[in-house]
Amino acid sequence: MNRLTTRIAGAALLLLVCGGVGAATRVDLDADWRFHTDPAASGERSNWTSSTPADAEVVQLPHSWNVPGKHYDYLGIAWYFREFDLPKLPADASALLNFGATFYQARIWVNGVEVGSHEGGYSAYSFDVTKLLKERNRIAVAIDNRPAMIAIPGFGARGDPKAWYDWWDYGGITRSVWLDLRGALRVDSQFIRSQVAAGGATVKDRVAFVSGAKAPQRATLLATAHAPDGSVAARQSLALEIRPGTNEATLSLVIPKPVLWDLDHPNLYRMTVELLDGKGRVLDRHVDGFGLRTLEIRDRHLLLNGARVRLTGMTRHADSPWEGAAETRGSMLHDWDDMRALGMHLTRPVHYAPDPLVLDYADRNGILLIPEIPVWQASEAQMSDPRYLEIAKSQMRELILQLGNHPSVFAWSVANESATGTPGGIAYFRAMRDFIRGIDPTRPVTFADDNLPKLTAASDSAAQDADFLMMNEYFGAWHGPREALGPALDKVDSLFPDKMVIISEFGFPGIFAKTAAEAEQQRVSIFREQLPELAKRDWIAGAIMWCYQDYKSRRFFWPGQEDAVFDHGVVDANRQRKPSWFAWKELNEPARIDARWTDSRDGQPGAFSIAITPNDATQLPSQPLGGFTVLWQLIDATNHEMARGELQLPRDGGAVTGAARVPENIEKKPFRLVVSLRRPDGSAAATRELASP
Numbered sequence: 001m002n003r004l005t006t007r008i009a010g011a012a013l014l015l016l017v018c019g020g021v022g023a024a025t026r027v028d029l030d031a032d033w034r035f036h037t038d039p040a041a042s043g044e045r046s047n048w049t050s051s052t053p054a055d056a057e058v059v060q061l062p063h064s065w066n067v068p069g070k071h072y073d074y075l076g077i078a079w080y081f082r083e084f085d086l087p088k089l090p091a092d093a094s095a096l097l098n099f100g101a102t103f104y105q106a107r108i109w110v111n112g113v114e115v116g117s118h119e120g121g122y123s124a125y126s127f128d129v130t131k132l133l134k135e136r137n138r139i140a141v142a143i144d145n146r147p148a149m150i151a152i153p154g155f156g157a158r159g160d161p162k163a164w165y166d167w168w169d170y171g172g173i174t175r176s177v178w179l180d181l182r183g184a185l186r187v188d189s190q191f192i193r194s195q196v197a198a199g200g201a202t203v204k205d206r207v208a209f210v211s212g213a214k215a216p217q218r219a220t221l222l223a224t225a226h227a228p229d230g231s232v233a234a235r236q237s238l239a240l241e242i243r244p245g246t247n248e249a250t251l252s253l254v255i256p257k258p259v260l261w262d263l264d265h266p267n268l269y270r271m272t273v274e275l276l277d278g279k280g281r282v283l284d285r286h287v288d289g290f291g292l293r294t295l296e297i298r299d300r301h302l303l304l305n306g307a308r309v310r311l312t313g314m315t316r317h318a319d320s321p322w323e324g325a326a327e328t329r330g331s332m333l334h335d336w337d338d339m340r341a342l343g344m345h346l347t348r349p350v351h352y353a354p355d356p357l358v359l360d361y362a363d364r365n366g367i368l369l370i371p372e373i374p375v376w377q378a379s380e381a382q383m384s385d386p387r388y389l390e391i392a393k394s395q396m397r398e399l400i401l402q403l404g405n406h407p408s409v410f411a412w413s414v415a416n417e418s419a420t421g422t423p424g425g426i427a428y429f430r431a432m433r434d435f436i437r438g439i440d441p442t443r444p445v446t447f448a449d450d451n452l453p454k455l456t457a458a459s460d461s462a463a464q465d466a467d468f469l470m471m472n473e474y475f476g477a478w479h480g481p482r483e484a485l486g487p488a489l490d491k492v493d494s495l496f497p498d499k500m501v502i503i504s505e506f507g508f509p510g511i512f513a514k515t516a517a518e519a520e521q522q523r524v525s526i527f528r529e530q531l532p533e534l535a536k537r538d539w540i541a542g543a544i545m546w547c548y549q550d551y552k553s554r555r556f557f558w559p560g561q562e563d564a565v566f567d568h569g570v571v572d573a574n575r576q577r578k579p580s581w582f583a584w585k586e587l588n589e590p591a592r593i594d595a596r597w598t599d600s601r602d603g604q605p606g607a608f609s610i611a612i613t614p615n616d617a618t619q620l621p622s623q624p625l626g627g628f629t630v631l632w633q634l635i636d637a638t639n640h641e642m643a644r645g646e647l648q649l650p651r652d653g654g655a656v657t658g659a660a661r662v663p664e665n666i667e668k669k670p671f672r673l674v675v676s677l678r679r680p681d682g683s684a685a686a687t688r689e690l691a692s693p
Contacts, residue, residue: 024180024181024182024183024186024284024285025180025181026178026179026180026181027084027086027178027179027180027181028176028178029061029082029084029139029176029177029178029179030060030061030062030176030177030178031060031061032058032060032082033058033059033060033061033063033080033081033082033173034052034053034056034057034058034059034080034081034082035056035057035058035059035063035065035078035079035080035081036048036052036053036055036056036057036078036079036081037065037071037074037076037077037078037079038076038077038078038079038142039074039076039077041076041077043077043079043142044142048079048081048140048142049109049112049114049140050109050112050138050140052081052083052138052140056079056081059080061173061175061176061177061326062100062172062173062174062175062176062323062326062327062328063080063172063173063174063326064103064170064171064172064174064323064324064325064326065078065171065172066145066168066169066170066171066172066324067170067321067322067323067324068321073563074171075145075146075169075171076144076145076146077142077143077144078142078143078145078171078172079140079141079142079143080139080140080141080143080172080173081138081139081140081141082138082139082177083136083137083138083139084137084139085135085136085137086133086134086135086136086137087135088135089130089133089181092183092184092212092213093130093181093182093183093184094128094130094181094182094183094184094186094210094212095128095129095130095133095179095180095181095182096126096127096128096129096179096180096182097110097115097126097127097129097139097177097179098124098125098126098176098177098178098179098180099118099124099125099126099141099173099175099177100124100174100175100176100177100355100356101121101122101123101124101173101174101175101355102118102121102141102143102172102173102174103121103122103143103145103169103170103171103172103174103325104119104120104121104143104144104145104146104147104151104169104171105117105118105119105143105144105145106118106119106141106142106143106144107141107142108127108139108140108141109139109140109141110127110129110132110133110137110138110139111132111133111134111137111138112138113132115127115129115132119151119391119394120152120391120394120395120398121153121174121325121352121374122352122353122354122374122395123353123395123398123399123402124175124356124398124402125398126180129179130212139177141173143171143172143173144171145169145170145171145172146169147164147165147169149382150382150385150387150388150391151391152373152374152375152388152391152392152395153165153351153352153374153375153376154378154382156376156377156378156555163377163555164553164554164555165351165374165376165377165555166376166553166554166555166566167317167319167351167551167552167553168319168324168325168551168552168553168554168563169554170319170324170325170326172324172325172326173326174318174324174325174326174327175326175355182284183283183284184211184212184213185209185210185211185212185213185217185219185242185275185283185284186209186210186212186275186284187207187208187209187273187274187275187284187285187286188208188209188210188246188286189207189208189286189401190205190206190207190208190271190273190286190288190405191205191206191207191208191401191404191405192204192205192206192271192288192290192405193206193440193442194290194292196258196260196292196293196294196305199256200254200255200256200257200258201254201255201258201292202252202253202254202255203225203234203252203253203254203255203271203290203292204250204251204252204253205223205250205251205252205253205271205273206248206249206250207221207223207248207249207250207251207273207286208246208247208248209221209242209246209247209248209249209275209284210245210246210247211242211243211244211245211247212244213242213244214244215244216241216242216243216244217241217242218239218240218241218242218278219240219242219275219276219277219278219283220237220238220239220240220275220276220280221237221238221240221249221251221273221274221275221276222235222236222237222273222274222275222276223235223236223237223251223253223271223272223273223274224271224272224273224274225253225255225269225270225271226269226270226271226272227255227259227269228259228267228268228269233255233258233269234253234254234255235253236251236252236253237251238251251273255269255292258292259292260291260292260293260305261291261292261293261363261366261407262293262304262305262366262624263304263309263311263345263366263367263368263623264366264623264625264626264627264628264679264680264681265366265626265627265680266291266363266364266365266366266407267291267292268289268290268291268363268364268407269289269290269291269292270287270288270289270290271287271288271289271290272285272286272287273285273286273287274286288405289360289363289405289406290405290406290407291363291406291407291408292407293305293407294306295368295410297444297467297468297500297541300498300499300500300501300538300539300541301500301538301539301541302500302541302542304368307623307624308617308622309345309541309621309622309623309624310535310540310541310542310617310619310620310621310622310623311345311346311368311541311542311620311621311623312343312344312345312346312531312542312543312544312545312588312620312621313339313344313345313346313347313367313542313544313545314339314342314344314347314544314545314546314547314548314570314584315347315348315349315350315505315544315545315546315547315548316335316336316339316347316349316350316547316548316549317350317547317548317549317551318350318352318354318355319549319551319552319573320549320573320575321552321573321574324552327355329357332355332357332358332361333357333361334575335548335549335575336358336361336365338548338571338575339548340365340367340683341585342570342581342584342585342588343585343588343589343590343621343685344367344588345366345367345368345621345623346367346368346370346410346502346542346544347367347368347369347370347544348369348370348371348372348413348448348504348544349362349369349370349371350372350547351372351373351374351376351416352372352373352374353371353373353395353398353399353402353403354371356402359403359406359408359409360406362406362408363406363407363408366408367408368408368409368410369406369408369409369410370409370410370411370412370413370446370470370502370504371399371403371409371412371413372412372413372414372415372416372447372448373392373395373396373399373413373414373415374395374416375392375414375415375416375418376415376416376417376418377416377417377418378415378418378419378425379418379419380419380422380423380424380425381424382419383415383418383419383420383422383424383425383427383428384424384427384428389428389431389432392414392428392432393432393435396412396414396432396435396436397435397439399412400412400436400439400440401439404439404440409443410443410444411443411444411445411446411467411468412436412440412443412444412445412446413445413446413447413448413470414428414429414432414433414436414445414446414447415428415429415432415447415448416447416448416472417448417449417450417451417472418447420447420449420461420462420463421449421451421454421455421460421461421462425462426461426462426465428462429447429462429465429466430462430465432445433445433465433466444466444467444468445466445467446466446467446468446469446470447462447466447470448470448471448472448504448505449461449463449469449470449471449472450471450472450473450474450478450479450505452469452471452488452492452495452496453479453487453488453489453491453492455495457495458495458496463496463499464496466499468499468500468501468502468541469492469496469499469500469501469502470501470502470503470504471492471501471502471503471504472503472504472505472506472546473485473488473489473503473505473506474505474506474507474508474509475488475530476508476512476522476526476530477508477509477512478509482526482529482530485530485533486533489533489534489537489540493537493539499539500539500541501537501539501540501541502540502541502542502543502544503534503540503542503543503544504544505544505545505546506526506530506534506543506544506545506546507523507526507527507545507546507547507568508522508523508526508568509566509567509568510523510566510567510568511566511567516567519567520578520579520580523570523578523580523583524579524580524583527545527580527583527584527587528583528587531543531587531620532620534620535618535619535620536618538617538618540620542620542621543620545570545584546568547568547569548569548570548571549569549570549571549572549573549575550565550566550567550568550569550571550572550573551565551566551568551569551573552564552565552566552573553565553566570584588621589677589685589686590614590615590621590622590623590625590677590685590686591612591613591614591615591625591628591677591685591686592612592613592615593610593611593612593675593677593686593687593688594610594611594612594613594688595608595609595610595673595675595688595690596608596609596610596690597673597690597692597693598659599661603693604662604666604669604692604693605662605692605693606661606662607659607660607661607662608659608660608662608673608690609657609658609659610630610632610647610657610658610659610673610675611655611656611657612630612647612649612655612656612657612675612677613655614649614653614654614655624653625649625653626649626651626653627649627679627680628649628677628678628679628680628685629646629647629648629649629677629678630646630647630648630649630656630658630675630676630677630678631644631645631646631675631676631678632644632645632646632647632658632660632673632674632675632676633673633674633676634662634663634671634672634673634674635671635672635673635674636666636667636668636669636671637668637669637670637671638668640668642663642666642671643660643662643663645658645660669692670691670692670693671691671692672689672690672691672692673689673690673692674687674688674689675687675688675689675690
């Protein structure tokens with residue numbers, strides 16, 4: 001998509017909308033907003049819906065107002081204002097005003113007219129503003145970031161009115177804002193689901209489209225699936241009579257020889273749907289990515305494309321000292337690249353919907369996600385309230401419809417550490433599970449629980465109704481002594497003997513240590529002690545560590561503190577790596593690399609041997625390593641490569657060994673051997689260095 005400023009977009013937009021069939025464009029509105037807090041809630045009475053206060057600040061989007069600075073601790077209503085010029089649009093044009101995310105309650109006005117509102121902090125939404133646009137336009141947005149009992153996220157700690165959810169309440173327009181200018185007939189969305197079998201893959205695409213015409217019209221809906229190499233994999237068309245307003249149609253395509261998506265071969269297809277008029281001209285076009293793969297829970301094991309996997313990863317908050325929740329592309333890519341370097345293939349990824357860039361990243365890098373709505377430590381009273389349930393359903397609907405095409409999405413989660421061991425909590429989960437299955441019956445439904453070992457019977461918890469269990473465990477901190485972990489796991493096993501389990505949180509919160517250095521020692525030892533303990537249980541399919549970085553929170557501080565950065569990450573809030581980063585990396589390598597010097601000559605090695613042994617199903621993590629290679633290099637004291645070689649891992653996942661001679665008469669000593677296990681894309685999954693004596 002072109003990212004155009006509104007000043008230079010005018011003529012181009014007129015040409016696109018008027019001149020070309022099927023033309024559409026996006027107008028970026030992120031620049032040059034005005035911002036003003038409204039602590040007295042008087043902005044609407046002061047006519048801010050139509051006029052901007054003179055002392056409003058200039059800000060750029062995405063924007064969190066309560067990063068460190070002038071409005072750091074502000075809770076309440078704040079306003080955003082934006083003016084822009086637009087050429088007069090054709091009579092059959094349509095215009096959608098899109099918000100990537102606003103936290104938390106938002107009301108929106110365009111040219112003085114209220115066009116709608118939205119509740120929730122992490123989903124995209126839009127309004128049709130076609131009839132309101134003029135040559136000179138003005139947007140006003142009022143946002144309230146205050147928590148409440150009937151809000152998601154809201155007051156936590158099982159409903160304690162003085163308690164907060166454990167991440168910062170970053171108010172603002174935290175993702176981009178833009179206009180979509182389209183024709184009168186537009187494709188609104190597509191919902192892609194696939195079934196892979198021996199004879200090929202069947203792909204069903206449910207397409208929603210909108211007609212602004214006053215009368216029915218005939219058109220053809222054409223869907224084209226493009227393979228990962230760009231070739232046409234399948235095509236299907238459907239003749240339609242389109243009524244004014246919203247329409248839906250479903251097409252079914254068969255791909256005879258599907259190329260599957262997996263952890264290290266993240267093959268992605270592309271689905272293009274087009275609406276054609278009677279002469280075959282394109283009226284509108286919409287493109288989404290998808291992947292073909294099977295994910296199955298069988299005998300308490302997780303199988304990806306028929307192969308068993310046991311995966312690890314970590315969570316990450318949308319939070320940094322310089323951007324708050326208004327993350328830029330560079331910040332997100334930095335963090336996700338760093339987490340991928342730690343061998344991550346599984347994450348929740350946090351308690352709320354991440355930025356769309358995260359989903360694209362996970363698709364391209366083979367990371368399975370369990371997205372969740374921010375029902376955090378909700379009480380039975382909250383979960384039993386019909387208003388709370390409706391908010392949960394609304395946020396879950398947005399989550400599924402916006403993220404559901406991504407092959408990286410494995411399951412849906414409806415709550416974290418909430419009162420799911422009560423009648424009201426059980427009823428909440430069942431209602432949410434049935435609601436989700438009505439939208440997306442292809443994926444498992446679950447929630448994260450921190451009380452499973454405390455149950456006396458499986459029937460006392462909604463866990464009995466979940467497709468698999470997610471268990472948060474902090475033995476060595478909140479949940480008791482370290483030695484209680486094993487018995488707790490064994491009790492969960494006895495209570496739920498047919499359920500697969502993913503450890504959805506574990507790690508070490510720094511407040512349980514006297515100093516940051518001591519916290520790091522404890523964190524490293526927890527990793528080294530508990531990951532093998534989890535691996536012993538065959539029915540534990542994955543382990544997710546909490547969390548990547550230290551983050552802002554109003555909870556978990558020393559007495560008298562109102563806010564602080566919570567020490568819980570393997571990097572600090574400024575992304576500086578801690579010792580636990582390196583410990584986690586070592587523990588999560590997918591294979592063991594052994595390298596040894598041999599055949600000593602005059603005190604110097606004359607040869608070396610290497611052996612690479614992939615992790616097996618008794619270990620966490622373990623996965624097929626088809627397509628992996630081993631690169632070895634001999635490097636002299638001036639960092640000059642003297643020799644190199646490569647080994648291919650066998651397709652069956654077995655070990656590989658190799659040996660070679662060290663070149664004679666090496667002048668620049670000492671030298672070293674570097675052995676690297678490489679993924680199919682060339683990145684390093686594990687590395688070992690061996691220095692000469």
